[in-house]
Amino acid sequence: MIGELIDGPLWYFAFGVFVLGVIYRIISILRAGLKKDFSRPRAEGSAGALRTLFSRFIPRRDVATRGRLTVIAGYLFHLGLFALLIFAQPHVTFFSERITGFSWPALPYWAFIVSAELAFIGLLLLWLHRVLHPVTRLLSSIDDYVGIGLVFLVMLTGCLALAQAFEPLRLLHLFLAELLLIYFPFSNLMHAFTFAFSRAYTGATMARKGVNA
């Protein structure tokens, strides 16, 4: 009964909330608009937006030195999670059956395990840094901890269900993933989408002002 609920209606509800919520949040940001800039631009804003969008993937030298731990852990976690989410064989099968209708090449098992290892060590280090560093601790809210906790639990239950021999473990993983999908649009996890807007805005503004940022 509970299994059917998790595997059926709750999944569609969570997915619907996720899609509609993300669209709503993005439209809200776009509709907020920008203050009119009457000054004569020193450079093309769109070029600056595009440049900053990609250049920020490489941290500035001082950030890379002082915040080496968070830079490395951040990359480990995000790349590992991306590989797990998109290219893990069970996920490819799930997406093709439930959403896309087509599949794509999946990671071999060893690469799946390596991705999970990277994602876990990255997330653990980032969470510890957030808790132990006085500045990030001050800046963190309950939202951050709930987001980290949910992501961690989803990843953990997914890995505990790796044997694919016990339906309750798969359902537990799916249930937590559904909670994450419902929570996602209304949390800081939205940075997965909004990072592009914030980088582009900063890049365009600075380019118009002639600032190398």
Added chain:
Amino acid sequence: MRRALIPHKGYGIGDDWVFYLLILIMLSPLLVMSTASAESGKNTQPIQIPNPSADLWREVRQRDAIAVGNSQVKSADSGVLINPYGDKWRNFRMTQLIPYGGYLLAGMLLLLIIFFIVRGRIKVVSGMSDKKLFRYSLYERTIHWCLAAIFLFLAFTGLILLFGRSLLIPIVGQEFFSLLASASKEGHNLFGPLFAVALVLVFFRFVRRNIYQKGDLTWLLKGGGLIGKGHVPSNFFNMGEKSMFWMLVLVGGVIVGSGLVLVFPVFGQGRVLMELSHVSHGITTLVMIVVIMGHIYIGSVGMEGALDGMTTGYCDLNWAKEHHEQWAELCEEQNEVIMEDEVSRLQGDTKANSMPSSLTQETGQ
């Protein structure tokens, strides 16, 4: 043939009775036995006919040593039909490792409880001061807690796998335990390599301060201050902490090595090596868990002020003087003592208008 054996040439017809008499004498015991057998037919056991293939299977069973044959399959142990050490390994696990391992863990827990009741929480005799010393950087605390979190997860899942059949099945039932064991195995295998990574990070960060120095033996001989009331001077790490570090590195190395042999059975390792790895993995992890139980005890309820350094990065000056006197004196000489108010500002406890320059210490740079 008979003619050749018993030639009758030279004997007359009348001589044949000798031959028949001899036959009768030879067969008489059999006739007697068969008659007796027929009479007591219901009381006798069936005739034991030895299995003609018994020797073959005895050879296959190989109780004494492994005999390797030939097989078309070319992989580890493909030529071995039965591994006799498997039975020894299973017996060791069931009759020695599990019960004695359980006694070891329960004994350590009991010992800590008794020690706490008898000795109580070790206080800072001169009381907590309003001065602090910077002890662990952010990076050091992060990798310490990373190792700790991974170790606790591995210990928890490992204990489920080792003792679950005996302890958990009677409580949660076979069905739930099978699910729990599967999840524990997958989680244990996944987090195992992360323990190796965290161990390497901890090793390189702390090894310099854990090299034995003059005076460490004195600390050991005086019981490290746990026994008795007197203070025992030591440096940044005392003899006990240094010994735990080296135990962690050496025993942890065995745990990692044996664990990798078990997790990645794709490098040609045979069953015997994996059984030995399992035995060494089980024994060394139990030893490690026992030692870490002591470490957790001292770091939490056992000693006042011991945990602060690993949570905030700063320790109390009086605590340092009582437990790491030589290091505390050195810090005082170098004017590295920080007032508690400044530490509080760094920790974000009060609103600070300006960020102190010593924040660079906090970030570990």
